[in-house]
Structure formats: C-alpha cells, structure tokens
Amino acid sequence: MIPVRGVEDRRIAVLGLGRTGLSAARAIMAGGGVALCWDDAEAARERAAGEGLTLHDLGRGGAWEAVDALIVSPGIPHLYPAPNRYVAAAQAAGVPVDNDIGLFFRSLAVPEWDRFETVPRVIAVTGSNGKSTTSALIHHCLEVAGRESQLAGNIGRGVLDINPPGDGGIVVLELSSYQTELARSLTPDIAVFTNLTPDHLDRHGGFGGYFAAKRRLFAEGGPDRAVIGVDEPEGRLLAGQLSEGAGDDRVIRISSGQKLGGAGWNVFVRKGFLAEFRKSRQVASIDLRAVRGLPGAHNHQNACAAFAALRALGLAPKLIEQGFQSFEGLPHRSQIVGEKGGVTFVNDSKATNVDSAAKALAAFSGVRWIVGGQMKDGGLSAVAPHLGNVSKAYAIGRQAAEVALELNEMAGRSLCEVCETMAEAVGRAGAEALAGETVLLAPAAASFDQYDNFEKRGEDFVSEVARVLQKGGPDDPGGEMKDA
Structure with a gap:
C-alpha cells in the first residue's frame, strides 16, 4: 500500500466504494487521515462498514462541514454531462475534488529514496485504444529483463494498492481519460500517448474535451520523456507542443504505418518491421511478423509505444525483443x-x-x-x-x-x-x-x-x-x- 501523504488528521470524503474508493480510503487511513466513505448502493456501504471504514452520508444537512477534500471514483462525473450531485455539493462548499491518481502522485516519493542508487520511476500510458496492451507489454518486458516492475491503474491493481517501489523500481500505470481529467497531481517520468479516436464524448463535452483530458498528462505532468503516437492530428499537435525543435529527443514519435523522418527520436513499423531512428540514423529493428502475441497494425502500434518507453528507460533492443517474443497478449484483446x-x-x-x-x-x-x-x-x-x-x-x-x-x-x-x-x-x-x-x-x-x-x-x-x-x-x- 502507498499511504497518502499530507492528510494527517484531515477529514477526507471518499465517494464511490468500488475497488478504487476502498483502496483510497484505506490509503488515507494509513497516512493518518480520516476517511469518510459514501456510496448510494447499500451493498457497497455494507462492504465498507464490514472493513471498519466510517460511513458518512454526503447527502444529509451539514455533511460538508469540516471536510477537507473529496476523492471520487473514475466513473463519477464532475462536469459533463452533468456533475454528480455530491460533487456539485462539494464544489458549492469550496471543497477540493481529487481522485486516487492525484493522491498517488503526491504520495509516491518518500525520504527513503535519498538512499537509493536509482530513484524509482513511473511510466504512465494513456490514449483511446491499446493502452492496456501497451502497459502490460512494458511491464512484461521489464520482468523479462529482471527489473522490478508493478502494473496498476486502469489495469491490474489500484494505484494505491501497490507496494512502495524499491531501488530502481518501475511503476507502469494505465490511465483513462476519466483518471487524467481530474487528478490534481500528475508527475510521470515517462508518459505515453497511443492514439486518439472518438470515445466517452458525453463525459468530456465533445472530442475537444476528450483530447484535453488526455493532454493533461503531458501539459501538466511535465514528463522527462514523452512517447507520442503521431498517426492522428491530435498526436502530431501534442508532439509539436512538447518539443523545442526537430532534434529534441525528449519527445519520441511513434507510428504504425508511416516512416518517420527528421533528426529526432522516432520509432515506427512498416511491413511488419519495427525500426528505431535517432538523429536520422537507424539504431535498432525488430521483425514483428512472427510475434504471435501482437498481431495486426494496431498491436504493432502498441509495440512501438512499449519499445519507445523501454528504450527511454535504457533497455537494450535485444532484451525488449525477448520480451515481445514471450508476450502472450491480454485476455479479451486479440x-x-x-x-x-x-x-x-x-x-x-x-x-x-x-x-x-x-x-x-x-x-x-x-x-x-x-x-x-x-x-x-x-x-x-x-x-x-x-x-x-x-x-x-x-x-x-x-x-x-x-x-x-x-x-x-x-x-x-x-x-x-x-x-x-x-x-x-x-x-x-x-x-x-x-x-x-x-x-x-x-x-x-x-x-x-x-x-x-x-x-x-x-x-x-x-x-x-x-x-x-x-x-x-x-x-x-x-x-x-x-x-x-
């Protein structure tokens, strides 16, 4: 568990008592805070009470007095198509609204890291399609390479349920637009944008709002390296906004269908072959055609994103290829x-x-x-x-x-x-x-x-x-x- 930092003796309301909400409540208590839990579903409230968590009816009079913050689960809207009534009440009362991702990023680093030879790092993956496979592939390749890795977020475990990472440990997060749009703290070391296609438009007030929710991971997150899929205009715009020039290798552009040129850092697939170019010179390649767990152009894009993120960590291409060859794919995804x-x-x-x-x-x-x-x-x-x-x-x-x-x-x-x-x-x-x-x-x-x-x-x-x-x-x- 990652205890939440900065909540000692503070009263934090938690709305939604599924996996995310229960995890947040436990982590708040572990950090010395008071978790005030609520869910409209009686079964969810009973489950929380059975764990010894404090129930707090957010709909009753005076419910927001002395509440310092509200933590909401991803499925609860805070703006579009209309704010949840409890979220609206919190906003009216001036109570800050956050989610478990925000709590995680503000709580991960601890003083003990000063004794580590290599500070732990976070890779955060977002996009419309392929983010689960990309996240799982990165995690798998790290394990094959013998690196400490934990997979969490929108896949695997809740972000606050993971173990504190050790020396050189890597945390791989899959983040949906529901998670990135609200988190008050976003500080990944490496951020990945796979692609963008229309989805969840009612939740974000249209396609522009959907893109804006994804973009927050980069614009506000300020990653050291950004891996950006440039097969759509939004990705090309984002890569340009983050880059200081054509040769800026803090941005790694990826594509699943076109050869990328220029002096920057590029990873792309053509005719089943993944190629890495830096400063206009090819430095690595992988034949993806026989990689059974990554069939089709969409999975080749996932391979590009994972390869780029792993190279940003310093993994050798041969180690990455070994991970690709043994990757069996995710349930329900090709x-x-x-x-x-x-x-x-x-x-x-x-x-x-x-x-x-x-x-x-x-x-x-x-x-x-x-x-x-x-x-x-x-x-x-x-x-x-x-x-x-x-x-x-x-x-x-x-x-x-x-x-x-x-x-x-x-x-x-x-x-x-x-x-x-x-x-x-x-x-x-x-x-x-x-x-x-x-x-x-x-x-x-x-x-x-x-x-x-x-x-x-x-x-x-x-x-x-x-x-x-x-x-x-x-x-x-x-x-x-x-x-x-």
Whole structure:
C-alpha cells in the first residue's frame, strides 16, 4: 500500500466504494487521515462498514462541514454531462475534488529514496485504444529483463494498492481519460500517448474535451520523456507542443504505418518491421511478423509505444525483443483462445467501439466476424474498408437485426446473419469456418445489453469456443484450447 501523504488528521470524503474508493480510503487511513466513505448502493456501504471504514452520508444537512477534500471514483462525473450531485455539493462548499491518481502522485516519493542508487520511476500510458496492451507489454518486458516492475491503474491493481517501489523500481500505470481529467497531481517520468479516436464524448463535452483530458498528462505532468503516437492530428499537435525543435529527443514519435523522418527520436513499423531512428540514423529493428502475441497494425502500434518507453528507460533492443517474443497478449484483446482444423478463434471482446473493431478486422483475413451489442453513435461505417477480410458476419445482441441490415447494405451483399446469442453465433461460425480462417469476436459495441461488462462477454465467447472444440467427430482429434 502507498499511504497518502499530507492528510494527517484531515477529514477526507471518499465517494464511490468500488475497488478504487476502498483502496483510497484505506490509503488515507494509513497516512493518518480520516476517511469518510459514501456510496448510494447499500451493498457497497455494507462492504465498507464490514472493513471498519466510517460511513458518512454526503447527502444529509451539514455533511460538508469540516471536510477537507473529496476523492471520487473514475466513473463519477464532475462536469459533463452533468456533475454528480455530491460533487456539485462539494464544489458549492469550496471543497477540493481529487481522485486516487492525484493522491498517488503526491504520495509516491518518500525520504527513503535519498538512499537509493536509482530513484524509482513511473511510466504512465494513456490514449483511446491499446493502452492496456501497451502497459502490460512494458511491464512484461521489464520482468523479462529482471527489473522490478508493478502494473496498476486502469489495469491490474489500484494505484494505491501497490507496494512502495524499491531501488530502481518501475511503476507502469494505465490511465483513462476519466483518471487524467481530474487528478490534481500528475508527475510521470515517462508518459505515453497511443492514439486518439472518438470515445466517452458525453463525459468530456465533445472530442475537444476528450483530447484535453488526455493532454493533461503531458501539459501538466511535465514528463522527462514523452512517447507520442503521431498517426492522428491530435498526436502530431501534442508532439509539436512538447518539443523545442526537430532534434529534441525528449519527445519520441511513434507510428504504425508511416516512416518517420527528421533528426529526432522516432520509432515506427512498416511491413511488419519495427525500426528505431535517432538523429536520422537507424539504431535498432525488430521483425514483428512472427510475434504471435501482437498481431495486426494496431498491436504493432502498441509495440512501438512499449519499445519507445523501454528504450527511454535504457533497455537494450535485444532484451525488449525477448520480451515481445514471450508476450502472450491480454485476455479479451486479440487473444487467441483455441484452434481446430486450421481455424483460429480470437477473443477481442475489448473492441467496444467501431475503430477498435476495424483494427481487429484489419489484422486477419478470412474472418468469421461476431459483432454487435449495445451499439454506439455513428454506426459501423469505419469498418467498411475492411469488409473484404470478412467471409461472413454473425450479429448478436438486442440490436442484432439493425447491425445485420447495416452491414449487408454497406457490403452490398448478404454478409451478416442474425444470431442474437453468443452460443448461436460461435456455433454457426465454428461449423462454417474453413481451414485458414479466423473466428473473431470484435463486437464494435458495449456489452451492457447482455453482459455486465466486456470481460463477461469475452468469457462467454471462450466458453462457447470450448464447446466447439470438444465436438470433434470420430476422425477429428479435437482442438487445442489456449489458456483464457
């Protein structure tokens, strides 16, 4: 645990008692503060009370008297589309609002670091797509290299639940826009911006607000090194704003589809080969085509981001390549879960928006595509350039008929059939797939019409794939099921 610093004898309200809120409350108490906890859900309050935490109804009269700060969980809005009523009350009372990320950054460094040979460092990764895989890949490569590393934030453990890092330790954080937009303290040593595509626009008051939330990690965080994906205009703008000139190697530009020139520090992938250039000279390269855990252009972008961050730490390219080769990917993110008769089954349930799904489709050919769920605004037009990779689509979820109609009209042929359930879709796709094809779950939609979250959806896919693999006939030895 990271005890929160500067809260001795202060009364800190904690709103939202899920993983993040409970972790923050414990860390506040460990730092000598008084945690005043509240959640509208009775079950969450009972869980907190069972831990011995103090409940404090933030809706009653006088609730904000003598409260020094409010800590909110990521899912609680503070501005758009409208402030949460408790947050609005705190703001009206002049109570500062922060989150666990802000507490973490102000509490991590301790006087004991003066005795360390190498001060611990923090790598913070943000962006629309790929930040989980990038963060996990950085962490994996550090472990392969024998370096102390902890993975936390929007992936793995809560930031305040990690152990205090030791001499030379590295903390790798995945940070969402919900986390970066509100943290009052942001001081990463290395900050990574993967890419930017429209998402969470209601929460941020539009695309500009969404970009601004991501940009705070760099503009206010002031990292020693910034790794910036420049395949979108926002990334190019951000890289230019952070750089003092073309040769400024404090900014490392990355791309998954274009050769980057100039005198600066660049990492890019072309035709499956990752290249690192410094001062216009190539200094390293990795063949990513055979790296099974990183298929497709979107994962090659993740590889560029991870490689650049690790090089900024001083890791040798050969050590990084070893980490890449042994990386198996994350559950629900282009995760190979089984093979049978030359057919590969891939779980990309995390592809909850159309841009993510388009990138998944681009990574494979001969795709039996399982698509649908709680669809987002804008439709499926972004996948149109990749429909040539799709042998057939199988629509699931409450909007399955609408999804099938849109895809059939877009393709100009009968491409998609309505299945509604995961069991029906996987069963049909598995039965119809030919050797060399891929059965891909990349829903391009949220999961909440049928599942609690995308993880549950992915687990259902894995379970149904297992059924398909076990159906082998007398001459069929069955399939191989990968670890889910």
